[in-house]
Amino acid sequence: MKKVRFKQSLSVAIISFMGLSSMGDTAFAASKTKVNADAAILVNADTGKIVDKYNEDQLLGIASMTKMMTEYLVLEAIDKGKIKWTDTYTVSDKVYQLANAPGLSNVPLRSGEAYTVKELYEAMVIKSGNGAAIALSEVVAGSEGEFVKLMNVKAEDLGMENYQFVNSSGLSNYDMLGMHPEGTDVNDENMVSAEDMATLAYHLIKDYPEVLETSGANYKYFRKGTDEEYLMKNTNAMLKDRSYYYKGADGLKTGTTPFAGSTFTGTAERDGVRYISVILDAKDQYGQPSSAERFIQTRKLLDYGFNGVQTAQFNLDDAVKEKTLPVKDGKEFKVKLTVDKPLKVRMPKEEMDHANVSFNVDEGKLNENGELQAPIEKGEKIGELVLLNNKKDEYILDELDQETKVVVYAASSVEKANWFVRSARNIGEFFGKLF
Incomplete structure (x- = not known):
């Protein structure tokens, strides 16, 4: 479907209006699954066919789902030999401050300490480490500002049309302690439509299926056996042995900020069939943002895909x-x-x-x-x-x-x-x- 592309240069006033315009009566939206969120989509991961959708073209906040684009660019750099998993990165002052800032999702990183690309990647994918994401942006592009340019170029290359990437982590720029990327505004937000998040997920899984090995890890120790040992718990509560366990679930990324609400790009595979689901700003029965509801609403979408859709043979x-x-x-x-x-x-x-x-x-x-x-x-x-x-x-x-x-x-x-x-x-x- 042809849509209007929203680029990084949009004014804050317009973005704010667009975000608020979708906050009306979204409960029990007009989709087959009657999903309760500001926007949602269900896609067959093999064919790219849309199975269910609601408000799928609306530009909305995505929070830490932004890291999926960072994951893609890191995996692409690995694939092209530009960087290696064993390459080391020495923590900059910016990364140190943001990796240890109270209230932000992180794996603590020490000032001046060297970490491998693999360690930072796992911290970003599993624990949604913001500092790790910013560190990786510096590894790939030299600075986060240059990395943001790559993110927007890659979005266009992948066929995305409704997007705005302003940092590598998904934080609101105003939460970055005045260290938001050069070329962006302090009030800028990462924003992508549900359909384009599904497009990013489609390419990520198709081009680099190994991402699921990491995104599907329930727990993993960071620097196990050292004095920095840290148990990383995956933010995806639909993985095995978790509160919203869903059979076959192995990714991809959650996101939560006051601007974006509770978001989730999920994926699951059963009997050789895989689906991608996206929930933007999940709501509870009272119309309030809910962290739990992003998983509950995702279950609705995936259940429809696996149970309401069947294979016809001719x-x-x-x-x-x-x-x-x-x-x-x-x-x-x-x-x-x-x-x-x-x-x-x-x-x-x-x-x-x-x-x-x-x-x-x-x-x-x-x-x-x-x-x-x-x-x-x-x-x-x-x-x-x-x-x-x-x-x-x-x-x-x-x-x-x-x-x-x-x-x-x-x-x-x-x-x-x-x-x-x-x-x-x-x-x-x-x-x-x-x-």
Whole structure:
């Protein structure tokens, strides 16, 4: 879907108005799951297909979910060989102050101490360490201000359209003790729409699936066995043995600030199917921001994906009575058709009874009279089995939008008949039409 991109240069007044405009009566919003939040979306992580949504294009605060973009840029830098997991970073004064500031989510970092990229990455992903995120921004780009530029460029590269990144951690700039990144305003906030958070999550999982090994870690010790040993507890309460445990959950990132409310980008996989969910500013039954509700509302979305959406399967005989087609000028009069696998598609239960498929012959295989023409090779593409869908599917990225189809092949070869046989047939056809 085409949307207007909100860039970093937006005035604070406009941003504040946009944020407040979505704070009205959002309880039991008009989505299939009636999710209770300012915005939400559920996406199939394999196809990018939108399964459920509410207010998905609205630019809203994302708090520490900002770290997902920092994760992407760190993993990309690792992948391209620009940095290594074993590289060390010596804590700057800015990072020291923000990593030890009261009231902020952190793993304490010591002034002048050297930490590996891996240690900082795990502190950021598992414990949502703000100081660790800022440290990593300095590792990748030299300064947080330069890193913010990379964040916004990467957002555009990934196809995001409603976004504004102003720091690497997700803190409100005014909470950064006057050390917010150069080029940003003290009142700036990280803001992204629900659909674009799902787009970021889609790319993060697709491009760097190893992120789930860290985001799915329930607990981990920071610098175990040293005098800095610190037990990091994952902020995701849907992981195993946690209060809102959800089977298959292994990511991705929570966020909480007064501006953004309680947010969560979740993901879970069951039986080979993975979904991505985004909740922005979850609300309780009284319409108040609620940390617990981001997990409760996420459960609603994921339950709908896993239970309310099923896999429909179609075979060639669902489209044609006989799995053969006549062949002009062949030694045999017909060719048998086949598919390598059935056409499978996930769709809501209520749509399954109305779903149907069509067999479309490849026009390039037909002669001027609309007939299949010999010779035909075994395995040659004859056409496609295509899902007929009265409802237009939506995807988080335009380029992911495609017909649901499988290729139909020739099950055997049909050689071209010799000249004598073809002539005899043509004579027979002529007299047959004459009489």
